[in-house]
Amino acid sequence: MVRSILLINGPNLNLLGTREPHIYGHATLEDIATAATAQAKSLGATLVAFQSNHEGAIVDRIHEARGNTDAIVINPGAYTHTSVAIRDALLGVDIPFIELHLSNPHTREPFRHVSYLSDKAASIICGMGAHGYTAAVEFAAIHLKIKESKT
Numbered sequence: 001m002v003r004s005i006l007l008i009n010g011p012n013l014n015l016l017g018t019r020e021p022h023i024y025g026h027a028t029l030e031d032i033a034t035a036a037t038a039q040a041k042s043l044g045a046t047l048v049a050f051q052s053n054h055e056g057a058i059v060d061r062i063h064e065a066r067g068n069t070d071a072i073v074i075n076p077g078a079y080t081h082t083s084v085a086i087r088d089a090l091l092g093v094d095i096p097f098i099e100l101h102l103s104n105p106h107t108r109e110p111f112r113h114v115s116y117l118s119d120k121a122a123s124i125i126c127g128m129g130a131h132g133y134t135a136a137v138e139f140a141a142i143h144l145k146i147k148e149s150k151t
């Protein structure tokens, strides 16, 4: 049974590859989505990629995942550190999610050390750059396989 994964990227991640490569690397968001899609396919899953700079649009997209998505991989960007709304949306749809960051926020400014999602995430991947996305997709597929074997 093909499993479906939703990849969500938050604000400013559309700028990847253009600025701050020393923090976020050189890969563009398109590069990342292409690699994540290929990784999902290799593991028998499908992947839909979404990016928005707007909190409400991310909340709406999470709601749209109800009934058609088995796992979410989310890099919330700066909303990681501020958004109760995105937390509530993820909890509300009851879909397992992986929190992902290109950098390791714990080595950066103190305000980045707080996440409104981490305590509810199936896993947290950070500091691996673009590789973190393919790692997250692999874990989602493995996690789903575990879920599938229990059903």
Ligand SMILES: O=C(O)[C@]1(O)C[C@H](CCCOc2ccccc2)[C@@H](O)[C@H](O)C1
Residues within 6 Å of the ligand: 011, 012, 013, 015, 016, 017, 018, 019, 020, 024, 075, 076, 077, 078, 079, 080, 100, 101, 102, 103, 104, 105, 112
């Ligand atoms: O490390 C990550 O993936 C972050 O989620 C990225 C967010 C920032 C995304 C902005 O990305 C840019 C990429 C290129 C140029 C400017 C911003 C940051 O606010 C989080 O603390 C950690």
